[in-house]
Amino acid sequence: MRRMSFGLDVKRFSDKVExxxxxxxxxxxxxxxxxxxxxxxITGAPGQPVDTGNLKGSWAIVRGPLVNLITTPVIYAPQxxxxxxxxxxxxxxxxxxxxxxxxxxxxxxxxxxxxxAEQVVGHG
Amino acid sequence: MVDHDMAALALRNQLLTLQVxxxxxxxxxxxxxxxxxxxxxxxxxxxxPGMEVLPIGFGDNSRGVIQSVTAGAIILTGTRSxxxxxxxxxxxxxxELVGWDNxxxxxxxxxxxxxxxxxxxxxxxxxxxxxxxxxxxxxxYVLRWYAPSNVGRKALSAPAQAILALFPVGxxxxxxxxxxxxxxGDIGPIPSRIQADDAGTSVITITIPWRVYSMN
Numbered sequence: 238m239r240r241m242s243f244g245l246d247v248k249r250f251s252d253k254v255e256x257x258x259x260x261x262x263x264x265x266x267x268x269x270x271x272x273x274x275x276x277x278x279i280t281g282a283p284g285q286p287v288d289t290g291n292l293k294g295s296w297a298i299v300r301g302p303l304v305n306l307i308t309t310p311v312i313y314a315p316q317x318x319x320x321x322x323x324x325x326x327x328x329x330x331x332x333x334x335x336x337x338x339x340x341x342x343x344x345x346x347x348x349x350x351x352x353x354a355e356q357v358v359g360h361g
Numbered sequence: 362m363v364d365h366d367m368a369a370l371a372l373r374n375q376l377l378t379l380q381v382x383x384x385x386x387x388x389x390x391x392x393x394x395x396x397x398x399x400x401x402x403x404x405x406x407x408x409x410p411g412m413e414v415l416p417i418g419f420g421d422n423s424r425g426v427i428q429s430v431t432a433g434a435i436i437l438t439g440t441r442s443x444x445x446x447x448x449x450x451x452x453x454x455x456x457e458l459v460g461w462d463n464x465x466x467x468x469x470x471x472x473x474x475x476x477x478x479x480x481x482x483x484x485x486x487x488x489x490x491x492x493x494x495x496x497x498x499x500x501x502y503v504l505r506w507y508a509p510s511n512v513g514r515k516a517l518s519a520p521a522q523a524i525l526a527l528f529p530v531g532x533x534x535x536x537x538x539x540x541x542x543x544x545x546g547d548i549g550p551i552p553s554r555i556q557a558d559d560a561g562t563s564v565i566t567i568t569i570p571w572r573v574y575s576m577n
Contacts, residue, residue, distance in 0.1 A: 278483075279483075280482065280483065281481070281482030281483040281499070281500070282482075315553075315556055316556075316558075319503075319505060319553070319556075319564070319566045320478065320503075320505075321476070321505055321558075321564055321566075322558065323558055323559060323560035323562075324468055324470055324507055324558050324560040324561070324562035324564070325466075325468065325560075326460060326466070326476050326505075336478075337478075337480055337501060337503060337568075340480075340501055340503070340568045341480070341482050341501065343548065344482070344499065344501065344545065344548040344568075344570040345482065345483065345499070346548060347547055347548070348483070
């Protein structure tokens with residue numbers, strides 16, 4: 238009886254951890270997406286600048302069994318990310334957003350995961 | 362709190378020591394189209410088309426952009442004064458044209474050039490109390506290296522590699538106030554893919570994440 242109970246306890250714990258893992262991964266994806274598109278105090282990313290709204294509106298999450306992708310099909314997205322076009326530095330004219338949102342989101346990944354864990358599991 | 366001017370200057374001063382490739386001090390001859398050597402190899406030394414080379418030891422030490430390279434010869438775009446063999450050196454380092462933060466650059470699309478951006482990101486109190494606690498500042502040092510298009514990968518990949526070697530993970534750059542800019546190891550520096558532009562240039566972006574710990 239004790240062996241069976243212990244086994245069940247381990248299984249319950251494992252299922253709970255797996256549930257948290259999935260929820261944290263999903264929440265972290267959402268935080269990263271918001272950071273790239275809208276900007277975020279967690280990462281310091283400014284979000285996408287806006288002229289016509291084409292780039293900002295083009296970002297999407299593609300969910301997979303193991304990996305989620307945050308993507309855009311807009312061909313000039315790398316130039317906005319790096320703040321360069323036609324061999325020159327871009328001048329930011331948008332009143333919102335800025336450059337380097339992907340890079341800032343990437344380097345803040347540990348903070349994103351921590352924030353996601355706190356939101357899913359609580360501060361403990 | 363971090364002094365951002367001090368931190369930006371420390372990163373820039375590290376960048377100023379960049380050396381991509383060099384012959385060292387060897388016997389070189391200047392021709393009307395470039396340079397030749399009888400001993401050693403320009404290819405082995407790392408020279409490639411699209412790089413801007415700085416000669417030292419000649420009467421004419423003006424920079425030139427490499428058009429082609431063989432083991433024994435470098436052909437530059439344009440012409441120069443021919444000179445007899447001398448103990449001299451050729452070096453590729455920072456381009457002459459650099460757009461430092463908030464300094465406008467009017468680039469020459471036929472030459473390599475560099476732009477820098479210092480990007481503060483986050484500021485977090487890590488430890489109590491509020492007064493005297495440890496604060497962590499993070500950010501990016503973003504460098505964009507441009508070269509003429511259609512000259513091959515090495516004109517951009519070699520400088521990027523040299524910059525990454527100059528800013529390895531864990532590097533500590535001391536500041537005058539006792540703090541230090543540290544190159545992050547949890548998320549380290551990376552180069553981008555090479556991106557061709559429609560103005561006849563290609564660019565590679567090197568992103569260097571950093572952090573500074575200071576007292577609040």
